[in-house]
Amino acid sequence: MKQLKIGITKFPGTNNEPDVARVLKSLEVDYEYIFPDDVEIFQEMDAIVLAGGFSYGDYLRPGAIAAHSTIINELKDFVEKERFIIGICNGFQILCETNILPGILTTNTSTRFISKWVYIMTEETTSPLLAGMKDKVLKIPIAHFDGRYYDLPEKIQELKQSKLIAFRYCDSEGTTTQESNLNGSLENIAGIVNKKGNVLGLMPHPERASFNYLSSEDGKMIFTNLIGELKC
Amino acid sequence: MLTVEELGTIKADIQRDPNKAELAIFEAMWSEHCSYKSSKRWFHHFNTEAPYLALGIGEGAGLIDLGEGLLVGLGLESHNHPSAISPYDGASTSVGGIIRDILSQGCRPIAILDSIRFGNLDSQHSQHLFENVVRGISFYGNCCGIPTVGGEVEFASAFEENCLVNAMCIGVVKKDKFVRSIAEKPGNFFVLYGALTGKDGIHGVSFASKDLNDKSEQDRPAVQIGDPLMEKILIDTTLDIIEKELLEGLQDLGGGGLSCAVTEMCSRGQTGAIIRLEDVPLREPSMKPWEILVSESQERMLAVVSPENLDKVCKVLERYDLMYSVIGEVTDNSHFIGFFKGNKVVELPINLVVEGFPEPERIQEEPYYVKIQSKYEQNPDLNLREEIEKLLSSPNIGDKAWVYQQYDQHVQTQTVVDAGSDSAVLRLDNGKHIALSLDCNSFMVYLDSYNGTANSAAEAMRNLVSVGAKPLAIVDCLNFGNPEKPDSYWQFVESVKGLGQFSNDFQIPIVGGNVSFYNESNIGGKTDRINPAPTIGMLGIIENYQKIIPNHFQKEKNIVILIGQNDGNLNGSEYLRYNHNILAGKISPYDFDSERIAIKIIETLNENSYISSCHDVSNGGAIVSLIEMTFQKNIGIKLDAKFLASEEISLEKFLFAETPARYFIEIDSSKMEDVEKILKGQIPYTVIGETTLEPIIAFENFLTLEIGKMKQKWKNAIPRFMEE
Numbered sequence: 001m002k003q004l005k006i007g008i009t010k011f012p013g014t015n016n017e018p019d020v021a022r023v024l025k026s027l028e029v030d031y032e033y034i035f036p037d038d039v040e041i042f043q044e045m046d047a048i049v050l051a052g053g054f055s056y057g058d059y060l061r062p063g064a065i066a067a068h069s070t071i072i073n074e075l076k077d078f079v080e081k082e083r084f085i086i087g088i089c090n091g092f093q094i095l096c097e098t099n100i101l102p103g104i105l106t107t108n109t110s111t112r113f114i115s116k117w118v119y120i121m122t123e124e125t126t127s128p129l130l131a132g133m134k135d136k137v138l139k140i141p142i143a144h145f146d147g148r149y150y151d152l153p154e155k156i157q158e159l160k161q162s163k164l165i166a167f168r169y170c171d172s173e174g175t176t177t178q179e180s181n182l183n184g185s186l187e188n189i190a191g192i193v194n195k196k197g198n199v200l201g202l203m204p205h206p207e208r209a210s211f212n213y214l215s216s217e218d219g220k221m222i223f224t225n226l227i228g229e230l231k232c
Numbered sequence: 233m234l235t236v237e238e239l240g241t242i243k244a245d246i247q248r249d250p251n252k253a254e255l256a257i258f259e260a261m262w263s264e265h266c267s268y269k270s271s272k273r274w275f276h277h278f279n280t281e282a283p284y285l286a287l288g289i290g291e292g293a294g295l296i297d298l299g300e301g302l303l304v305g306l307g308l309e310s311h312n313h314p315s316a317i318s319p320y321d322g323a324s325t326s327v328g329g330i331i332r333d334i335l336s337q338g339c340r341p342i343a344i345l346d347s348i349r350f351g352n353l354d355s356q357h358s359q360h361l362f363e364n365v366v367r368g369i370s371f372y373g374n375c376c377g378i379p380t381v382g383g384e385v386e387f388a389s390a391f392e393e394n395c396l397v398n399a400m401c402i403g404v405v406k407k408d409k410f411v412r413s414i415a416e417k418p419g420n421f422f423v424l425y426g427a428l429t430g431k432d433g434i435h436g437v438s439f440a441s442k443d444l445n446d447k448s449e450q451d452r453p454a455v456q457i458g459d460p461l462m463e464k465i466l467i468d469t470t471l472d473i474i475e476k477e478l479l480e481g482l483q484d485l486g487g488g489g490l491s492c493a494v495t496e497m498c499s500r501g502q503t504g505a506i507i508r509l510e511d512v513p514l515r516e517p518s519m520k521p522w523e524i525l526v527s528e529s530q531e532r533m534l535a536v537v538s539p540e541n542l543d544k545v546c547k548v549l550e551r552y553d554l555m556y557s558v559i560g561e562v563t564d565n566s567h568f569i570g571f572f573k574g575n576k577v578v579e580l581p582i583n584l585v586v587e588g589f590p591e592p593e594r595i596q597e598e599p600y601y602v603k604i605q606s607k608y609e610q611n612p613d614l615n616l617r618e619e620i621e622k623l624l625s626s627p628n629i630g631d632k633a634w635v636y637q638q639y640d641q642h643v644q645t646q647t648v649v650d651a652g653s654d655s656a657v658l659r660l661d662n663g664k665h666i667a668l669s670l671d672c673n674s675f676m677v678y679l680d681s682y683n684g685t686a687n688s689a690a691e692a693m694r695n696l697v698s699v700g701a702k703p704l705a706i707v708d709c710l711n712f713g714n715p716e717k718p719d720s721y722w723q724f725v726e727s728v729k730g731l732g733q734f735s736n737d738f739q740i741p742i743v744g745g746n747v748s749f750y751n752e753s754n755i756g757g758k759t760d761r762i763n764p765a766p767t768i769g770m771l772g773i774i775e776n777y778q779k780i781i782p783n784h785f786q787k788e789k790n791i792v793i794l795i796g797q798n799d800g801n802l803n804g805s806e807y808l809r810y811n812h813n814i815l816a817g818k819i820s821p822y823d824f825d826s827e828r829i830a831i832k833i834i835e836t837l838n839e840n841s842y843i844s845s846c847h848d849v850s851n852g853g854a855i856v857s858l859i860e861m862t863f864q865k866n867i868g869i870k871l872d873a874k875f876l877a878s879e880e881i882s883l884e885k886f887l888f889a890e891t892p893a894r895y896f897i898e899i900d901s902s903k904m905e906d907v908e909k910i911l912k913g914q915i916p917y918t919v920i921g922e923t924t925l926e927p928i929i930a931f932e933n934f935l936t937l938e939i940g941k942m943k944q945k946w947k948n949a950i951p952r953f954m955e956e
Contacts, residue, residue, distance in 0.1 A: 012465050013375065015376070015643060016643060019643065019644065019645045053377055054374070054377075054460070057459070057460060057461030058375070112367075113374060113639070114638070115639055115641050141641075143642060213659050213777065214647075
């Protein structure tokens with residue numbers, strides 16, 4: 001079997017790519033940084049992680065400029081071929097800006113950046129990326145200025161009915177309270193998947209909760225699920 | 233502005249009148265900010281040596297050798313004047329500047345800490361400065377992908393007109409890859425890369441070298457504007473060039489701009505330079521030569537590159553789509569020669585520019601207030617609950633989460649102990665851990681600049697010791713008033729002596745820092761001066777990660793011991809200042825022996841794994857430290873009041889005095905016998921109580937404080953002003 005290789009996007013201003021790489025390395029998976037015009041190597045990747053940070057300085061709107069870069073066509077092609085994509089933080093924002101995932105991520109209700117360890121509840125979905133995680137409460141850090149998930153009421157209803165909500169902010173016991181919803185997201189939404197289940201976008205940082213020397217390893221399962229799926 | 237004496241020195245040296253461009257260079261380079269003309273003469277008090285030092289004071293960052301081929305770089309800088317005028321831009325460029333200082337030595341930046349000071353939070357002006365300084369630091373640091381892991385915040389009326397913003401940055405570089413800010417070999421090229429040069433920040437250093445006044449608003453063009461996206465690209469590009477080992481020298485363009493970077497690098501290399509100013513890429517094409525020379529536009533680096541590596545360097549710069557220009561060459565004639573469109577506009581001896589300034593006479597005089605005694609004896613109607621609740625709601629004591637939760641603390645996935653503890657702890661790639669602290673108690677320094685400074689340094693050290701780290705290096709940022717005024721200068725000199733004494737006593741080298749004078753204002757006919765604030769940043773190492781000590785109570789039925797002796801001195805304490813509005817009297821002196829012995833004891837106990845948790849006693853005194861230890865796990869303590877107070881020391885003094893060299897430790901009761909063997913006869917200690925699962929702090933039967941209620945006061949100390 002050929003060696004797996006996961007692409008990690010690197011736009012100017014992306015800054016979490018070494019953190020994602022560190023996790024993949026620890027799981028003994030090969031990776032490559034994908035720059036905005038790296039069209040040729042894009043399709044050679046087995047999966048894509050859109051890493052967090054501030055692509056193009058968040059200028060205009062988070063993710064808005066990256067959503068118009070050359071590799072986005074390749075990304076859309078990837079979605080159609082039902083290959084796996086995970087967008088973390090700014091990566092999630094890019095997925096919403098490109099309409100690969102529905103909804104928008106707007107400014108936190110506090111109008112301030114929030115960096116904090118939080119808890120999220122894993123909801124029931126059909127995505128293999130979340131296999132075996134249903135009802136698991138993850139301890140995981142967030143770090144964003146624009147993480148408030150928003151969409152029209154009927155769209156939110158559709159997300160719920162089609163079981164596309166992946167994670168919701170909750171307290172340590174797993175209850176989705178208003179207090180635990182730090183950024184003011186509708187329905188406490190912290191992450192969603194697409195209908196085919198091959199695209200996951202989330203604001204919290206699983207790569208920052210994947211080592212025993214940090215306060216939590218709860219985020220690692222998302223990456224092991226991804227690798228497990230790619231291997232079968 | 234240059235003085236008549238300085239102008240005379242210049243004319244005598246170059247045997248002619250300097251032209252406009254040359255005058256601009258002197259005004260920048262001989263400003264207090266760049267030249268250290270009032271401060272340098274006292275630096276001999278500092279210990280600047282250590283066997284593990286790879287690069288000492290004098291360049292962008294000091295470098296510490298951690299072994300196994302790894303160096304840690306650290307630097308600390310002020311950006312006070314700009315932040316007072318334009319808090320968002322001033323604070324964000326403070327972060328940008330210190331990052332580039334670290335980068336100048338080839339270090340990959342891995343952490344930021346900030347020390348910020350404002351007027352009291354009931355002032356709208358202070359709220360505005362505070363909100364926007366934090367926002368500026370947050371935006372810039374977060375965007376660059378560097379975690380902000382700690383720091384300190386202080387509020388006092390003395391900072392109402394002159395807020396302080398000091399930023400510290402830490403980086404790592406492999407030993408065989410580090411670069412110096414030096415231009416050694418004639419024939420090498422100067423390559424300027426990064427952002428375009430514009431008219432922002434012109435004469436920023438001169439602006440920072442005078443008092444603020446009613447017209448300071450007009451100095452807004454002297455405030456630099458930051459672009460963190462450009463900085464992030466600059467970092468990525470520079471690290472790529474460093475990894476490929478393509479540079480002979482590197483310095484960022486900070487205070488004094490191009491003229492400072494060129495002359496300082498040549499001075500260190502004993503060379504000269506020819507610079508073609510028309511080759512500097514400009515944002516505004518109409519800029520005059522003197523403006524190009526001293527513009528402090530951000531996100532620019534000046535590299536020294538050998539002819540054989542020039543193509544390779546340009547290639548990397550092109551891959552990252554970064555603007556660059558080869559602007560000149562290193563020469564052997566020890567002069568800075570600048571051309572603009574074929575005309576020679578600068579011809580100055582490097583030595584004259586960098587260190588030729590005449591040392592101005594400075595006079596010291598002890599301020600009148602130092603002799604004023606505190607009239608406070610004791611509170612006859614002491615209501616302990618009220619006093620404690622009030623103290624916890626002081627913004628100086630209360631939770632700083634409102635600040636640090638706006639900073640990304642976790643990017644780079646190395647932050648093992650978050651902001652909010654005594655020290656931040658980071659795990660390095662080689663598995664070693666470093667601890668970082670940044671401290672100053674400006675009230676103590678105001679009352680006694682010598683002892684207050686030494687004790688502030690000791691506090692930074694105690695914060696490292698409390699998490700199990702061994703202190704290795706100091707960076708300082710000395711924030712003072714106008715050095716031309718004798719009482720202000722006295723504060724500075726005493727402070728330097730105090731820090732010098734500390735660094736020599738503990739053999740911890742000072743590896744970098746800066747001096748910020750003129751933190752005074754004359755506004756509406758009223759003169760305001762800051763409390764002297766020498767902020768001390770400290771780096772420590774934790775060899776074995778299993779010896780990292782938590783700062784919070786871990787489990788019930790453990791014994792809590794106070795290490796060290798309470799001297800009952802309330803002077804300078806937050807209790808007297810905040811609760812009783814008194815700031816006067818003689819503070820507790822710096823005591824090397826007590827500090828040394830306490831550290832040795834904590835180290836020994838930790839080596840034997842006897843300590844479950846540890847927290848040093850600082851602002852707010854013993855009671856605040858104890859209450860803080862209960863917060864994280866809601867584990868309370870039952871205090872044994874008969875041990876607390878004595879005939880000499882009342883309960884009030886026991887609880888609120890901020891006597892240095894003290895720590896609380898939590899010990900498993902089964903280890904008590906062994907622990908006492910270590911303590912007995914070595915150090916004064918007091919067993920003060922036992923932890924409990926009940927969420928209370930109980931003083932036998934006369935007072936019970938509920939943790940939840942205390943926590944609410946403490947958590948709300950800052951939001952109650954900022955969340956309206």
